[in-house]
Amino acid sequence: MIVAEQKPLEEIKELVGEAQKVLVVGCGTCVTVCFAGGDREAQILASSLRMSSKLDDHPQDVTDLTVQRQCEWEYLDPIGEDIQKSDIVVSLGCGIGVQAIAERFPETWVVPGLNTTFLGLPTEQGVWSERCAACGDCLLGLTGGICPIARCSKSLLNGPCGGSEEGHCEIDPDTDCAWQLIYDRLDSLGKLEMLMKLQPPKNWSTSRDGGPRKIIREDLQLAEEETTN
Amino acid sequence: MTENQTPSTEYQIVAYCCEHCAYAAADLAGSLRMQYPPEVKVVEVPCTGKLDPLMVLHALEDGADGIMAAG
Known part of the structure; x- marks a missing residue:
């Protein structure tokens, strides 16, 4: 939401x-x-x-x-x-x-x-946490369903930075290190080998860096004669 | 009505009372012929946990000078 x-x-x-x-x-x-x-x-x-x-x-x-x-x-x-x-x-x-x-x-x-x-979700009563940055090129399939763009303070793509301390982010001890969460989840699912694949620099043109975004679905658009009726 | 019970326009208090305790206590006080100022208007609520900020705001907007939550 x-x-x-x-x-x-x-x-x-x-x-x-x-x-x-x-x-x-x-x-x-x-x-x-x-x-x-x-x-x-x-x-x-x-x-x-x-x-x-x-x-x-x-x-x-x-x-x-x-x-x-x-x-x-x-x-x-x-x-x-x-x-x-x-x-x-x-x-x-x-x-x-x-x-x-x-x-x-x-x-x-x-x-x-x-x-x-x-964009986030309620994680407990009265607490909402950010989960999605609407970057326009979802990579949750590579990270075990945990978003490093929205949840890593630096939006890193290949593992944690040196500021990850005991599972927490250096910016705030109350903030989880997203990469620790990703590692733990992939470990628990037996999919740690996925982390061996290096992610190339992300194409940010699908995000805000590409300017205001728009989606056009021609299959849903009304034909010109329909819009004038 | 005694002198100190004369309705006054100086202040109006709305008392939201829980039906399980404070309202029952007010009821009992009434049965015992105990007096309280007529400026206090008792409103029974199912629980003071049900006391929504909107009820307080509406009472204040409608002229109440103070609110009492008793539960």
Whole structure:
């Protein structure tokens, strides 16, 4: 899932500024399950903004709505009227949600209420950890299902660096050394010989280094006459 | 009603009370004719663990001056 954290209230207030009619839009997918921007968080933020603006002697009309997914226009269209009637929208979606609203409603000023942080999973209650860097060329098949790109601080491809200490990364004793994890897992599966194969330098053009990415599936695209109908 | 029970607009307290302990205690206090200020509004909740921040925020927004969680 996409993992995010809510921005501090003071920062959100600064982004909202003097706007009179404020709409907080939550998202019912990733940020709901990481307790950052779902329906409950949207209601709490809206209530906090209402009270805070009242205390500042500048009461704002703050309402909230939550859609199933902010990152698809089909889910945003039903609340289009509410969005367009607002002076400002505070999106509690990830960065994609914010941009989806901005793109779909060009006349609307939209600001983020979250800091989108990483792609990860909950490893225990209340703890989320990064697992994927979306590098565009997955090599988990070579590393026993443990990603050295996302989980090694240096994204090394051929074993640990000298900073691996008793299974932990030198940057932080609470961070596991990804290469230690990979070694242990391949060892337990009897596949240590896989580590004998040297990995060449990775082609980073499939990652962010290649610029903004796009996938086009012609088999799923609508024909021109279908899009005009 | 005694003088100290006269409703006051000075403050309003919402008391969220667990039905298994604090609410039962308030009930018992009532049976024993014990008094508490009328500004305290008791709200029964299944458990104070169920006390959502939203309930607190909504009470404050609606004019409560303070919240008591009793459980």
